[in-house]
Amino acid sequence: MITDPPTDDDEVQPQPSRPLLEARNVEKGFGDGRILTGLDLTVEEGELLTLMGPNGVGKSVLLSCLAGSTDPDSGSIELFDGQSPTEARSATSVMLQGQSIDPDLTGRENLQFYGDIHPRATGDWRSIADQLELTDDLDRPAREYSGGMERKLELTIALAVDADCYLLDEPTAELDLSMIQVVHDLLLEYRGDGKTILVTSHAPLDAGIADRIAFVRGGRTVATGEPSALLEALPPVVRVRGDMPPESAFLGGRLFQRGDEIRGFLSPSAGLETIENAVEREREHVTVDRDPPSYTDLFNYYTYVSPIDADGPSTVADESDRSDGERTERLEQ
Ligand SMILES: Nc1ncnc2c1ncn2[C@@H]1O[C@H](COP(=O)(O)OP(=O)(O)OP(=O)(O)O)[C@@H](O)[C@H]1O
Known part of the structure; x- marks a missing residue:
C-alpha cells in the first residue's frame, strides 16, 4: 500500500490541557476550627496530580x-x-482512608460489595490484588x-472501577518501599491509559510520579507546578x-537534619561564606556546599519555610514559639 508522505497537518499536535476538576475558593471547618480557607485547585484531564501537605x-x-462525601461550607467544586x-460519582472512583472497608466482611466480600454497587466496577480486582500481594x-x-x-x-476497591477520574487519599500510606513502587507503577499505568488521577500524600517519594x-x-494551595519547575524555583x-x-x-x-547532614535554604542576606566562616572549618570533616534540591527539600520548603498569607489559619505553627532544638526537623525521605 502506498501512503502519502506525511505533511505538517499529520504531526501530532499537543492537546491543550482541559480542566477535569475545578475547586474554587473552597472553605471547610469543624466547630471553631477552619481547615480549608479558600482553596483553589485545578486537575487537568489525563494528568496525575499529587496533592502534598503535612499531617x-x-x-x-x-x-x-x-468526592461529594462532605459538603464544603462555601466555594464551588465542578467535575467534567x-x-x-x-x-x-458514576465516572469517578474514590479511595478515602479508613472509610470504605466493612471490618465484619472478608476482603473478598468487601470487593464483591463495591463491585455490586459501582456501575463501572470491573473484574480487574483479581490482578490488582495479585500485584499488591x-x-x-x-x-x-x-x-x-x-x-x-x-x-x-481500599486501593484495590478504587482501582477495580473503570472510572475517568480517580481520587485517592494517601494510597501509599503504611506501605513498604517495594509495595510503594508497585502502587506507583499501577498509577502510572492508569495515567498512561488516559485516566485522570489525584493522589494525596505527605511522602516526598510520591512527588516523583506526578505530572504536577x-x-x-x-x-x-500555596504552590502548583511540574516537579522539575518547582525544584528549579527553590532557593539554594x-x-x-x-x-x-x-x-x-x-x-x-529553619534547619533540617537528614542522616548525618544538616540542610536548609540559603537566606539572600547570607552567602555560603557566611556559613563557612561560622562553622569550624579547621576540622577536616566539616563541609559546606550547595546541593541539588531533592523532593524532601521541596516538601520541607512548602511545608515549613515558604511565606504564607498573614491571614492564614491558626493550624500553622508559630515559629517564635519553638525552641532552637525544635527548629531542626528530622525528616527522612
Ligand atoms: N469530622 C471531623 N470533625 C472534626 N474535625 C475533623 C473532622 N475531619 C477532619 N477533622 C480535622 O481536620 C483537620 C484536617 O484533617 P485531614 O484528615 O484532612 O488531614 P490530612 O492532611 O489528610 O492529614 P494526614 O496526612 O495526617 O492524613 C485535622 O485537624 C482533623 O482533626
Whole structure:
C-alpha cells in the first residue's frame, strides 16, 4: 500500500490541557476550627496530580469534598464540565482512608460489595490484588488486616472501577518501599491509559510520579507546578556536614537534619561564606556546599519555610514559639 508522505497537518499536535476538576475558593471547618480557607485547585484531564501537605493540613477533608462525601461550607467544586461531585460519582472512583472497608466482611466480600454497587466496577480486582500481594489474605475478615493491608484493599476497591477520574487519599500510606513502587507503577499505568488521577500524600517519594504537584498549607494551595519547575524555583539548598551552622543564615531560621547532614535554604542576606566562616572549618570533616534540591527539600520548603498569607489559619505553627532544638526537623525521605 502506498501512503502519502506525511505533511505538517499529520504531526501530532499537543492537546491543550482541559480542566477535569475545578475547586474554587473552597472553605471547610469543624466547630471553631477552619481547615480549608479558600482553596483553589485545578486537575487537568489525563494528568496525575499529587496533592502534598503535612499531617492534619486538610488533604483528606478536601478529598471528601471533591468526592461529594462532605459538603464544603462555601466555594464551588465542578467535575467534567459543570457536574457537582455527587453528579460525577458514576465516572469517578474514590479511595478515602479508613472509610470504605466493612471490618465484619472478608476482603473478598468487601470487593464483591463495591463491585455490586459501582456501575463501572470491573473484574480487574483479581490482578490488582495479585500485584499488591493481597490475594492470600482476601478470605480473612478485614478486622484482622494491618494498616498496610487495609490500604491495599481500599486501593484495590478504587482501582477495580473503570472510572475517568480517580481520587485517592494517601494510597501509599503504611506501605513498604517495594509495595510503594508497585502502587506507583499501577498509577502510572492508569495515567498512561488516559485516566485522570489525584493522589494525596505527605511522602516526598510520591512527588516523583506526578505530572504536577500542588502544596497545601494554611488551608490553601500555596504552590502548583511540574516537579522539575518547582525544584528549579527553590532557593539554594545548602548542605552542612560535621558541624551545626548558624540558623540565621537560613530562610526562616529553619534547619533540617537528614542522616548525618544538616540542610536548609540559603537566606539572600547570607552567602555560603557566611556559613563557612561560622562553622569550624579547621576540622577536616566539616563541609559546606550547595546541593541539588531533592523532593524532601521541596516538601520541607512548602511545608515549613515558604511565606504564607498573614491571614492564614491558626493550624500553622508559630515559629517564635519553638525552641532552637525544635527548629531542626528530622525528616527522612
Ligand atoms: N469530622 C471531623 N470533625 C472534626 N474535625 C475533623 C473532622 N475531619 C477532619 N477533622 C480535622 O481536620 C483537620 C484536617 O484533617 P485531614 O484528615 O484532612 O488531614 P490530612 O492532611 O489528610 O492529614 P494526614 O496526612 O495526617 O492524613 C485535622 O485537624 C482533623 O482533626
